[in-house]
Amino acid sequence: MSRFWKVALIVIIVIVLLAVGFRLVHKPGGAGQGQGKAGADTPPVPVTVVPVVKQNVPIYLTGLGTVVARNTVTVSPQVSGQLLSINFKEGDPVTKGELLAQIDPRSFQAAYDQAVAQKAQAQAQLDTARSNYQRSQTLLAKGYIAKQELESLRNTVTQDEALVAADKANAESAKVQLGYTRIVSPIDGIAGIPCGGPGQRGEHGHGSGHADPGPSDLRGIQPARAEPG
Structure with missing residues (x-):
């Protein structure tokens, strides 16, 4: 066989192989049928339908903070002397004019x-x-x-x-000083921590505080976690 025919035969074989490959790749319905079969095997995704309702979504915030009363009063003795009694505990509700402590009135x-x-x-x-x-x-x-x-x-x-x-x-002044031995609450509120006890000496200007039971403020909050309601 001459060289010309050998080259012609090789070219014919290559053309035939290309035609067969092109036919296989572009066979009508091949890829689509595969996808359809795979889709037929997958179950449908369940969907839940509920009525649409317009409402507020509660938000809960968890954190660390300090509750501080808006109004606080420091109650301190106006005269110095030995304390005979402390008539309240921390957290007790007190009313205006209520006796909180008694200083020895004898002198x-x-x-x-x-x-x-x-x-x-x-x-x-x-x-x-x-x-x-x-x-x-x-x-x-x-x-x-x-x-x-x-x-x-x-x-x-x-x-x-x-x-x-x-x-x-002088008599009026002495009467006022005598009245100061009775330490009373100036407002309605919640008693704070007493700064002394019976037998101890109550000093002028040193006392305890109590708060108005009205509105309070939350200060110094440090959010730890927010939980949607």
Whole structure:
């Protein structure tokens, strides 16, 4: 066989192989039938249908924080002395004017009694001075005493009036100090931690706090996890 025919035979064989391969790849219905068979073996996906409802979705937030009352009052003694009693515990509800603690009132009671006695003594001296002055006015009109003596008696009345006013103020101050031995709640609220106990010394300006039971604030929150409702 000549070389020409050998080359022609090889070309014919290659053309035939290409035609057969093209036929196999592009065979009508081949790929589609395979996919259809696979789809027939897969079950349908279940679908649940519910009515559409418009509503709020609750959101819950879990975290760490501190609840702080909007209004707090620090109750402290106005006078210093030994505590006789503490009449509340932390967390107790208290009302305005309720007795929270009692300081030993004996020394304050003695000071008040002394001030009242001094006031009474000064008042008695003033009454005597006024009586002497009025009597001296009659004697002066009759010429029995000198005018200078009457002026001296009038000055005595003025001095005694000043003493009575001072002793009255001292008595009122002692009464106020005595009242401070009763530590009462200034508002309705929740009691805080007491700063002392019976037998200890209550110092002026050192006390405990309690809160108004009204609205509170949540401060310093540190979210840990959010859970949709």
